[in-house]
Amino acid sequence: MQKLVVLTGAGISAESGIRTFRDMGGLWEEYDIMEVASPEGWEKNPVLVQKFYNERRKQLLESEPNRAHRTLVELEKYFDVEIITQNIDDLHERAGSKKVLHLHGELRKAQSTRYPELVYEIDGWEIREDDRCEKGFPLRPHVVWFGELVPAMDSAVEISMSADIFVIIGTSLNVYPAAGLVDYTPDGIPIYLIDPEDIQYYRKQDIKIIKEKAGKGTGVLFEELTGNKLSF
Numbered sequence: 194m195q196k197l198v199v200l201t202g203a204g205i206s207a208e209s210g211i212r213t214f215r216d217m218g219g220l221w222e223e224y225d226i227m228e229v230a231s232p233e234g235w236e237k238n239p240v241l242v243q244k245f246y247n248e249r250r251k252q253l254l255e256s257e258p259n260r261a262h263r264t265l266v267e268l269e270k271y272f273d274v275e276i277i278t279q280n281i282d283d284l285h286e287r288a289g290s291k292k293v294l295h296l297h298g299e300l301r302k303a304q305s306t307r308y309p310e311l312v313y314e315i316d317g318w319e320i321r322e323d324d325r326c327e328k329g330f331p332l333r334p335h336v337v338w339f340g341e342l343v344p345a346m347d348s349a350v351e352i353s354m355s356a357d358i359f360v361i362i363g364t365s366l367n368v369y370p371a372a373g374l375v376d377y378t379p380d381g382i383p384i385y386l387i388d389p390e391d392i393q394y395y396r397k398q399d400i401k402i403i404k405e406k407a408g409k410g411t412g413v414l415f416e417e418l419t420g421n422k423l424s425f
C-alpha cells in the first residue's frame with residue numbers, strides 16, 4: 194500500500210464547530226496568544242490559562258467529527274494513512290483514524306508541571322486547581338505552548354520522509370516547525386493542499402490546490418486518489 198501522509202490544522206475541525214486561530218473571528222482575535230499559550234503566560238496567570246483550556250475541552254466534548262475526518266478514515270481502505278495533526282482535539286481518533294500523531298499535544302490530557310512525562314487522561318472537561326500528579330505537583334494542560342519544544346517533531350519528520358503522497362488540510366502554515374514538514378517529503382511526490390483561502394506558501398507551484406472547505410475538499414481528493422465516489 195502507498196503511504197498517504199496528511200498534515201491537518203484547525204481548519205479540518207472548523208465544520209465540527211471548533212474555532213480556528215487566525216481566521217476572522219478566530220481565537221487569537223479574542224485572546225492574547227502569549228497570555229494563554231506560553232510558559233510565561235502560565236507563570237503569570239495559571240487560572241486564566243486553565244480556564245481557557247477548560248472551555249476548549251468543554252466545547253470539544255460537545256463536538257463531533259465531520260465529513261473530512263470520516264473521509265480520512267475511508268481512505269485507509271486504499272492507503273496506509275498516517276495523520277500528523279497540529280490539533281489538540283481528538284476528532285481524528287473519534288472518527289476512527291488508526292495512526293494519529295499529535296504535534297501540539299492533546300486537550301483531553303493533563304501533565305505534571307514538574308514531571309512532563311507524567312501524563313493523565315482528564316475525566317470530564319476540567320483540570321481543577323487542586324488536581325495533582327502522583328508526586329504531588331499541580332497539573333497543566335498537555336499542550337505544547339509557544340516557545341516549548343515539539344517532542345513529536347522527530348517522528349513527524351520521519352513520517353513525512355516516508356510519504357508517497359502528502360496532503361495538507363486546514364492550516365495557515367504560520368507555525369513552525371510544523372509548517373516546514375512538507376520540505377522533508379521526497380522530491381516529486383504529489384502534494385495536495387485543501388483550504389478555502391489562499392495560503393501563502395513559497396512552494397505553491399509544486400502543490401495541487403483544492404480551494405474548498407475540508408468536508409467538500411476531502412471528497413474531491415478521495416475521488417481523485419481512488420477513482421471512486423464517497424458514499425456519505
Ligand code: APR
Nearest residue numbers: 202203204207213214215279363364365366368390406407
Ligand atoms: N475547511 C478547511 N480549512 C479551513 C476551514 C474549513 N472549513 N475553515 C478555515 N480553514 C482554514 C483557514 O483558511 C486557515 O488557513 O484553516 C486554517 C486555519 O489556520 P490557523 O487558524 O492558523 O490554524 P493552524 O494552522 O492549525 O494553527 C497552527 O497555531 O495557535 C497555534 O498551536 C496552535 O496548532 C495551532 C497552530
